[in-house]
Amino acid sequence: MRPRRFDLIAFDWDGTLFDSTRLITLSIQQAVRDVGGRVPSDAQASYVIGMGLMQALAHAAPDVPVEQYERLGERYRHHYLARQHDISLFDGVLPMLADLKSRHHWLAVATGKSRRGLDETLRHVELQGVFDGSRTADETAGKPSPQMLFELMREFGVEPERTLMIGDTTHDLQMALNAGCASLGVSYGAHDPAGFAALQPLHVAHSVRELHDWLTASA
Structure with a gap:
């Protein structure tokens, strides 16, 4: 051998x-929308995949204030977990x-x-x-x-x-x-x-x- x-x-x-790329992209976009931020494009949201969660969300939603990060993370997890078993x-x-x-x-x-x-x-x-x-x-x-x-x-x-x-x-x-x-x-x-x-x-x-x-x- x-x-x-x-x-x-x-x-x-x-x-x-x-x-899981599409689900992560959509979950980031929905989370940013939930906290009133400017929703990133597909390219902007998919670019941050691979980073740590809060680093990724901060990069994808630069207009969201720091005091909203905890809620932003919670909304991301909500949207991702709701559909995580649809992917494989x-x-x-x-x-x-x-x-x-x-x-x-x-x-x-x-x-x-x-x-x-x-x-x-x-x-x-x-x-x-x-x-x-x-x-x-x-x-x-x-x-x-x-x-x-x-x-x-x-x-x-x-x-x-x-x-x-x-x-x-x-x-x-x-x-x-x-x-x-x-x-x-x-x-x-x-x-x-x-x-x-x-x-x-x-x-x-x-x-x-x-x-x-x-x-x-x-x-």
Whole structure:
């Protein structure tokens, strides 16, 4: 068998493994409307996906005063939770993860979601035991800070050159660059992949099937 290139593969969650980009965008827009802010466009709302929640909402709604942030966050969670079970993993994700596990890669999640939100989602889609580790934005620094990846690499004793980050946003790829890790972009999530080139991903996959094929051949 060909030796592994990467021991640790870290995935973003929303827009990379989980088909949630549209729901997050709508939930941000509805939350801003609820507190009387100027509703961001689809592009403005989707741009902040991957950041920690309050960082994302503040960026998407710069006219909303700080004293409204708590309510803004509450309204976002209300709208997201009301429809979270309508969304699911992208087709092909489970076989891809099973294949990577069979090849003895460590698999991790590095996400802008909260710990509670990630754990609830993992239970819902029956992924307990698939991931060896995870970091969320409310328990460490949010993207594009490299802190999530630094912590995961320390946890598994893996060097940056043996670590691969996979994500759908420039925040994910910038985090990898900041951590000294390789990255892989996917074009089917929140950000226009035209902005990926400057962040030096090894490849940009246009489907889960293409992502799976690249990982099989090159990871």
